[in-house]
Amino acid sequence: MKKPVEGDRRRFLKATLVLGAAGASAPSLVASAKAAETAASAGSAATPTEQRLRSEFGALDGHDPQSLAIAEVVDPGSDFMVDLLRAADIPYVIAMAGSTFRGLHESIVNYGGNHAPELITCVHEEISAAMCHGYAKVAGKPIACMVHSDVGVQHASMAIYNAWCDRAPMIVLVGNWLDATKRRPWVEWDLSMADVGAIVRDFVKWDDIPVSLQHYSESFMRAREIAMTPPYEPVLLVADSGLQEDPIADRSKLSIPRRAPVSPPAGEPAEIDLVADMLIAAKSPVIVADRAARTAEGMGLVVQLAEALNAPVIDKGGRLNIPTNHYLNQTFLQQSLLAGADVILGLELTDIWGVINDVPDLPGRESRRIVSQTTKVIGISSNYGFVKANVQDIQRYYAADITIAADAQACLPQLIESLNRKLGPAQRQAIAAKKPALEAAFHALRASSAADAARSWDASPIGTGRLCMEIWDQIKGLDWALVCETTTSAWPQRLWDITEYHQYGGSSGGAGVGYMAPAAAGAALAHRDAGRIPVVIQSDGDLMMLPGTLWTLAHHKLPLLMVVHNNRAWHQETMHLQRMAEWRNRGAGTWAVGTTLVDPAIDYATVARGMGVWAEGPISDPAALRPAIARALAVVKQGEPALLDVLTQPR
Amino acid sequence: VALALQIAGGGPTLADPRTVAHGKAIYFGVGCSNCHGGVGQGSILTGPALAPLQLSDEAVVRYVRRPTGLMPPFSATILSENDLQVIIAYLRSQPPTRPPSEIPLLAPYVASSRGK
Numbered sequence: 001m002k003k004p005v006e007g008d009r010r011r012f013l014k015a016t017l018v019l020g021a022a023g024a025s026a027p028s029l030v031a032s033a034k035a036a037e038t039a040a041s042a043g044s045a046a047t048p049t050e051q052r053l054r055s056e057f058g059a060l061d062g063h064d065p066q067s068l069a070i071a072e073v074v075d076p077g078s079d080f081m082v083d084l085l086r087a088a089d090i091p092y093v094i095a096m097a098g099s100t101f102r103g104l105h106e107s108i109v110n111y112g113g114n115h116a117p118e119l120i121t122c123v124h125e126e127i128s129a130a131m132c133h134g135y136a137k138v139a140g141k142p143i144a145c146m147v148h149s150d151v152g153v154q155h156a157s158m159a160i161y162n163a164w165c166d167r168a169p170m171i172v173l174v175g176n177w178l179d180a181t182k183r184r185p186w187v188e189w190d191l192s193m194a195d196v197g198a199i200v201r202d203f204v205k206w207d208d209i210p211v212s213l214q215h216y217s218e219s220f221m222r223a224r225e226i227a228m229t230p231p232y233e234p235v236l237l238v239a240d241s242g243l244q245e246d247p248i249a250d251r252s253k254l255s256i257p258r259r260a261p262v263s264p265p266a267g268e269p270a271e272i273d274l275v276a277d278m279l280i281a282a283k284s285p286v287i288v289a290d291r292a293a294r295t296a297e298g299m300g301l302v303v304q305l306a307e308a309l310n311a312p313v314i315d316k317g318g319r320l321n322i323p324t325n326h327y328l329n330q331t332f333l334q335q336s337l338l339a340g341a342d343v344i345l346g347l348e349l350t351d352i353w354g355v356i357n358d359v360p361d362l363p364g365r366e367s368r369r370i371v372s373q374t375t376k377v378i379g380i381s382s383n384y385g386f387v388k389a390n391v392q393d394i395q396r397y398y399a400a401d402i403t404i405a406a407d408a409q410a411c412l413p414q415l416i417e418s419l420n421r422k423l424g425p426a427q428r429q430a431i432a433a434k435k436p437a438l439e440a441a442f443h444a445l446r447a448s449s450a451a452d453a454a455r456s457w458d459a460s461p462i463g464t465g466r467l468c469m470e471i472w473d474q475i476k477g478l479d480w481a482l483v484c485e486t487t488t489s490a491w492p493q494r495l496w497d498i499t500e501y502h503q504y505g506g507s508s509g510g511a512g513v514g515y516m517a518p519a520a521a522g523a524a525l526a527h528r529d530a531g532r533i534p535v536v537i538q539s540d541g542d543l544m545m546l547p548g549t550l551w552t553l554a555h556h557k558l559p560l561l562m563v564v565h566n567n568r569a570w571h572q573e574t575m576h577l578q579r580m581a582e583w584r585n586r587g588a589g590t591w592a593v594g595t596t597l598v599d600p601a602i603d604y605a606t607v608a609r610g611m612g613v614w615a616e617g618p619i620s621d622p623a624a625l626r627p628a629i630a631r632a633l634a635v636v637k638q639g640e641p642a643l644l645d646v647l648t649q650p651r
Numbered sequence: 652v653a654l655a656l657q658i659a660g661g662g663p664t665l666a667d668p669r670t671v672a673h674g675k676a677i678y679f680g681v682g683c684s685n686c687h688g689g690v691g692q693g694s695i696l697t698g699p700a701l702a703p704l705q706l707s708d709e710a711v712v713r714y715v716r717r718p719t720g721l722m723p724p725f726s727a728t729i730l731s732e733n734d735l736q737v738i739i740a741y742l743r744s745q746p747p748t749r750p751p752s753e754i755p756l757l758a759p760y761v762a763s764s765r766g767k
Binding site for chain 1: 680681682684685686688689690691692693694695696697700702721723724725726728729730748749750751754756757760761
């Protein structure tokens with residue numbers, strides 16, 4: 001092993017020149033040469049020459065390049081970082097290339113053989129982070145994205161914020177030169193920060209700047225376990241560029257801590273018994289769940305709890321908390337159920353105030369309570385014990401009757417056991433007697449939803465009910481998953497049989513537009529490994545934020561059926577602008593200014609094909625939809641992404 | 652917020668096609684379609700169904716001018732009486748909704764409501 005030496009940059013340049021002169025024979029080099037040739041033929045960057053390198057990187061200060069010895073760096077620190085990724089079971093690292101993590105990039109590819117972890121290439125750091133978000137919700141574990149110092153963190157920040165609000169784990173690895181004396185002039189100073197984690201510290205759970213490899217090792221394992229201790233959240237770790245590139249001084253002094261999963265916080269038994277007593281005493285208890293189920297087992301527990309009480313469940317949709325075809329899933333009777341509830345049990349709600357109250361979008365914004373004044377409210381959430389001051393996803397304060405700072409899923413076995421222990425025969429009989437009415441209400445609700453879908457069945461642009469039901473009809477016999485919530489009129493939740501936890505990916509969390517496409521790509525990565533067919537009903541405005549996601553889908557052959565719900569607008573904003581104008585009694589018809597995606601209308605199929613994705617559209621005839629979906633699904637079944645651009649009704 | 656104030660009843664009217672076409676243009680132009688959908692189908696997220704229109708013309712006018720729910724008011728300054736009338740004509744011209752029982756992809760849901 002060689003010691004770190006000065007002038008390493010010059011040696012790199014020399015090595016580059018020598019390699020270029022010697023030619024390439026290894027397969028990877030052949031591939032690189034082909035890529036360079038392709039780029040050159042397309043009129044982009046030319047193959048580097050000594051003269052070009054000199055002009056780009058500066059003169060060699062009078063040194064003769066031929067006199068500089070090539071220093072081989074053996075056992076670089078970034079190889080150890082790859083060992084850590086493996087030890088932490090991180091199968092993928094997602095990145096857009098950046099020089100501050102070139103050491104780790106190279107180690108993943110060459111030392112690690114680009115397998116477990118495999119590098120997934122993106123064209124924007126926001127895509128990288130959002131893919132981590134989407135992956136984690138399917139696989140139930142974090143992967144990592146590598147981002148390029150301050151510029152990369154700033155690009156990634158929106159997606160990190162969504163993951164924060166959505167309680168999704170990911171590890172953000174940031175390349176950054178900490179040692180100022182090692183930074184090259186200009187660009188490496190601009191691409192360095194003294195405290196790069198500060199950019200996103202308000203919405204990551206923990207961050208650190210390790211100054212040694214052993215420090216990095218321990219912080220890496222700590223970061224992973226913090227991310228995976230409820231509430232799950234993103235974490236950030238700086239992978240100092242010097243630590244990546246310098247040789248390891250003494251491997252024998254380095255160690256990798258074992259993983260130490262942390263049990264989630266559960267409630268005090270006495271408090272759980274109080275909750276059980278309140279629920280048993282209730283005549284009309286209602287369960288409201290948002291991110292209660294962290295796993296398939298968690299969804300099963302929510303169902304057990306609901307069935308033990310015959311209590312209807314309102315699923316707020318952060319995760320799938322109860323199958324959509326279960327008679328106790330009465331989400332779309334929310335208004336009447338809450339109005340009639342005498343006890344409301346909130347499970348992992350970020351906004352319990354917003355369940356009990358409302359602020360109608362009317363001038364003056366007067367808030368109003370929408371449940372009875374006598375209704376008892378119970379809140380169980382790990383969020384009570386973990387908040388940040390600046391971001392406001394803490395929501396408005398509500399003084400519940402019982403508040404438990406614990407992970408809801410971890411509490412459910414205790415609560416179910418307590419109910420089973422306390423319920424007497426007469427109480428069980430009374431609970432069982434509720435079932436026929438609840439079943440009737442559920443089926444009436446579904447019939448009503450079907451009638452709603454029929455209203456625009458033959459419309460063109462295509463009704464969103466028709467769109468969703470045509471998709472459902474062709475995927476329901478497959479091993480499928482809907483990877484994101486839709487901006488349709490909630491048709492999948494109303495009419496699809498979503499029965500498995502992994503079949504529904506939930507919302508963005510932070511409502512940051514641009515989530516859907518890359519999160520769907522991340523979910524598709526996890527579903528590909530599980531052999532499933534993922535589907536996203538992709539909002540057009542969202543797709544325009546990060547259309548480069550399409551290239552990643554094609555490049556990595558991620559099977560995904562992307563059906564663009566193309567209403568040619570940021571439709572929510574059309575309605576906002578319209579409300580403003582009408583309240584002010586002016587400008588009728590100006591709602592389209594700045595809120596619509598027309599003149600020119602965007603041809604998403606052409607955009608997709610340009611990035612290597614099979615695509616058709618725009619489709620506006622409802623009769624043409626069914627065969628188009630069949631053709632697209634055939635492509636996805638072959639392991640490729642496919643996009644259908646469908647012109648749709650607004651919602 | 653439902654416009655469930657008065658029920659006029661009846662199927663689509665046979666208005667002058669030019670009136671209907673003009674009504675459609677106004678319906679889209681002033682943004683009724685944004686919340687109520689292009690064919691008046693409505694959405695649980697944004698606004699109730701308007702077709703088939705089950706209110707009297709007078710009830711529609713009254714509500715549009717002075718809504719009691721979340722819908723913003725449309726005064727005569729921004730929506731003339733004539734334009735409002737042709738919008739009503741457009742909505743009344745909409746063909747009856749096909750029953751879900753006659754649509755193969757929706758029929759099973761209707762059957763399930765009957766306890767099958």
